[in-house]
Amino acid sequence: MNETPVTEPRGATAGAGATDRRQSVSIQLSAPTFGAAELREITAAIQDGWVTGGPRVARLTMGLRSYLGVEHLTCVSSCSAGMKLALVELGVGPGDEVLVPAVTFASCANLVVHQGAVPVLVDVDPDTGLIDLDGARDAVTERTRAAFVVHLHGRPLDMDAVAAFTADTGVPVIEDAAHAIGARWRGRMIGSFGNPTAFSFHASKNMTTVDGGALVSPSRDAADRAGLLSRQGMSRPSWDRHEDEAPGAYDIVAPGFKFAMHDVAAALGIHQLKALDERTERRLQLARLYDDALADVDVRVAPPAPDHARHAMHVYAVRIPGGEARRNRVARELSRAGIGTSVHFRSLHLHTYYAESLGLEPDDLPRARAYSDESLSLPMHPGLSDGDVEQVVEALRGALGG
Ligand SMILES: Cc1ncc(COP(=O)(O)O)c(C=O)c1O
Known part of the structure; x- marks a missing residue:
């Protein structure tokens, strides 16, 4: 299905905020794609x-x-x-x-x-x-x-x-x-x-x-x-x-x-179902572009899915070494550059309700803590161009260096 999307990518979804903020984000984290x-x-x-x-x-x-x-x-x-x-x-x-x-x-x-x-x-x-x-x-x-x-x-x-x-x-x-x-x-x-x-x-x-x-x-x-x-x-x-x-x-x-x-x-x-496979293929293509472009950037990319499997590539997340404060600084830099990011997800045991009701300390689930402190989701949706991916990676490189 090669229909031209009728929607411009907009921040209707996670990572985007109020209308004013949305307009200042030029590469959205995610965006629905609708056809005629x-x-x-x-x-x-x-x-x-x-x-x-x-x-x-x-x-x-x-x-x-x-x-x-x-x-x-x-x-x-x-x-x-x-x-x-x-x-x-x-x-x-x-x-x-x-x-x-x-x-x-x-x-x-x-x-x-x-x-x-x-x-x-x-x-x-x-x-x-x-x-x-x-x-x-x-x-x-x-x-x-x-x-x-x-x-x-x-x-x-x-x-x-x-x-x-x-x-x-x-x-x-x-x-x-x-x-x-x-x-x-x-x-x-x-x-x-x-x-x-x-x-x-x-x-x-x-x-x-x-x-x-x-x-x-x-x-x-x-x-x-x-x-x-x-x-x-x-x-x-x-x-x-x-x-x-x-x-x-x-x-x-x-x-x-x-x-x-x-x-x-x-x-x-x-x-949406009719267009799904084509749009998933575009997501997977974008993920390969990210993987290649990030090869010499100081982040950890996620391991590939096994050859016999297919990742649906809903979220493309990298790990920013150095912990939560550094990851948040990088996210802010990207935001200033007009790039939407998010975290999928902050571990449940770090949220007030679950920490208190289950009596959990941050280090009780050390791998979940490390994952959620370092994880940063980069823009991923079929409306992105190859150039958008390059722009995100360049901005990320700059933010990590700073
Ligand atoms: C992993 C996961 N599970 C469940 C849900 C809930 O989905 P829904 O909003 O359709 O109830 C979400 C929503 O973002 C999700 O990310």
Whole structure:
């Protein structure tokens, strides 16, 4: 798909601030890319007069099932909503523990807390920031009810090791694939490994419905329950009822949530999905340009994914040696040069709530601390030119020298 994007890169996403600041950033950290097809589809959805969940959500659902090679997938209002449904399905509740990698967005841990359970933070691989599965094994107790694994930055986890973890410990895994739509492990799509897997279509992600997500379920029953709970526990969706003689005839069969996706979001998603592979290839090309250009710069680039795997390259992060203060100084210099950066992520145990509620000191998870102190995410989205990458690398070289 070679459609000309209709959007100029703008800072609608992480790393950009208020409008004034956004205008001063010339190379955005990330930016959604929309084509004319998305605009046409949104207009059509509005003109058709059915904007809540209906035929376009059904089309996106079918498209995602076929793209991922899965049978049971439910479109939802966010990745967090999908992960909540997965925790409910596993019956996670008070007294349970759920393993969560320390370096990730707060969503997984927050959801565990809202189930009345305890998130147990696991240290990470020093090079990739992915969960250390040996550490996860050591953290399993008789209370461990589930483990989140996160395909951080779009890098696929070693799914052979994930399967071995579950086989050895009996602990079910929930995959947080917020960053990883289109990532593959040994030729298989992330999402197709039989674990509940949630994707994010937030505005910053590789494909977007502005906000939205999808949950892959391991069985038809689990998917049916996820669908039911996503629409407040109503026995039938409103689209199925609207031509009935008795459209008000539904039954609440479980206490559900308002987690369903709507058709205007799906209108975007249908065309974002069609463009996804081409845009991911551009991301991977940009990452190779960064890797080459950074070869003589004093930063650590992330190790490549194995040849048999495909990184979705949602985030391109480097490590700035010297710790948090130096990394922050470099980020400020880049910001002054009009370049957006961010940190994906500051370890959860360094945030006030988790430090206090779990009683953790910074050095209790030393690799997560080092990773989050040194990590700096550089601009990465398909709207970047080769020249933008050169400009970022030159600015980074200057900032490190200063
Ligand atoms: C790793 C990770 N997991 C989960 C989420 C939550 O996604 P959503 O905003 O779609 O709920 C995010 C959002 O940025 C994320 O980065």
